[in-house]
Amino acid sequence: MAPVHLSAIGYACGAPLPLRDLAEPMPVDLTLPEYGLATYRRSDEPGWRLAVAAAQRSLSAAPHQPDLLVYVTETDQDPADGVARIADALGLPTVAHVSVGGHGCGNLGPALRLASDALAAGRCDRVLLVLADRADQRPRVMTSGLSVFSDGSACCLVSREPVGAGPRFTVDAVVTRSRVRPGTADWDMLHLAELAAECAEGIAEETGRRPAAFDHVLFANYRIVSQRFFASALRGPQDRLLVGPVAELGHCFSADLLITLDQYADRITPGGHVLASAIGPHSWSAIAIGCP
Numbered sequence: 202m203a204p205v206h207l208s209a210i211g212y213a214c215g216a217p218l219p220l221r222d223l224a225e226p227m228p229v230d231l232t233l234p235e236y237g238l239a240t241y242r243r244s245d246e247p248g249w250r251l252a253v254a255a256a257q258r259s260l261s262a263a264p265h266q267p268d269l270l271v272y273v274t275e276t277d278q279d280p281a282d283g284v285a286r287i288a289d290a291l292g293l294p295t296v297a298h299v300s301v302g303g304h305g306c307g308n309l310g311p312a313l314r315l316a317s318d319a320l321a322a323g324r325c326d327r328v329l330l331v332l333a334d335r336a337d338q339r340p341r342v343m344t345s346g347l348s349v350f351s352d353g354s355a356c357c358l359v360s361r362e363p364v365g366a367g368p369r370f371t372v373d374a375v376v377t378r379s380r381v382r383p384g385t386a387d388w389d390m391l392h393l394a395e396l397a398a399e400c401a402e403g404i405a406e407e408t409g410r411r412p413a414a415f416d417h418v419l420f421a422n423y424r425i426v427s428q429r430f431f432a433s434a435l436r437g438p439q440d441r442l443l444v445g446p447v448a449e450l451g452h453c454f455s456a457d458l459l460i461t462l463d464q465y466a467d468r469i470t471p472g473g474h475v476l477a478s479a480i481g482p483h484s485w486s487a488i489a490i491g492c493p
Contacts, residue, residue, distance in 0.1 A: 209263045209358040251353060259356040304479070312455075356459075398435075418477075422457045425447065470492065
């Protein structure tokens with residue numbers, strides 16, 4: 202894929218609540234200090250309203266309106282209604298819009314690839330990518346024990362040329378591997394490790410850079426011990442693990458990676474490279490990100 206630019210990151214999350222007060226069974230005790238989790242975020246607003254709040258922050262930092270709106274969600278029960286409401290609330294009723302999903306918490310990788318392909322086709326110049334999910338009536342503790350779900354949204358502008366205020370990045374490559382192995386449950390760690398190894402090879406082929414050569418490796422806000430396991434599966438150095446605001450935010454579905462990139466942009470030196478992983482129940486996306 203041709204590199205694209207990522208800028209104008211905005212996000213909106215629910216109110217913080219103590220994890221220790223969450224009355225749900227846990228496969229492992231996520232309140233233990235070594236896991237790094239402390240609070241989760243809860244919102245009574247529908248997901249599309251969280252999306253609007255994040256997108257308004259992105260648009261306020263962008264000099265031009267987008268010409269494509271991509272709404273990424275796994276939990277909106279009526280995404281067709283949600284994306285139309287988002288476009289209307291943002292004052293973009295005539296802008297082309299589409300809703301996508303299917304990779305759970307790993308939606309960012311395929312969504313970035315979709316935005317990149319739309320730009321490469323020449324049909325648009327700026328894509329507003331907004332990711333929003335909330336637990337609603339679902340259990341907040343992940344069945345895998347990886348983390349606790351939070352309600353939140355993140356948004357960014359993906360473009361052929363650098364635009365917008367705030368931290369700017371390039372997306373140099375996205376490699377996704379998705380496969381269901383018969384007899385394995387969601388979030389089977391060994392299966393995901395196999396997909397990680399395949400993504401590592403794919404990234405090396407597309408960028409000429411193996412995971413060990415990246416300055417940082419980045420994951421969603423899973424418990425820290427799990428992030429270390431994933432870093433090893435990807436063959437990336439654990440001492441370059443860029444741990445996001447796990448204690449502050451919990452796991453905001455597919456929004457985590459954008460939030461961490463924005464909040465910790467000052468830790469990435471100009472010319473640096475980040476290998477981010479967007480992981481779903483049966484998929485792994487490796488995203489090569491540069492800091493101009």
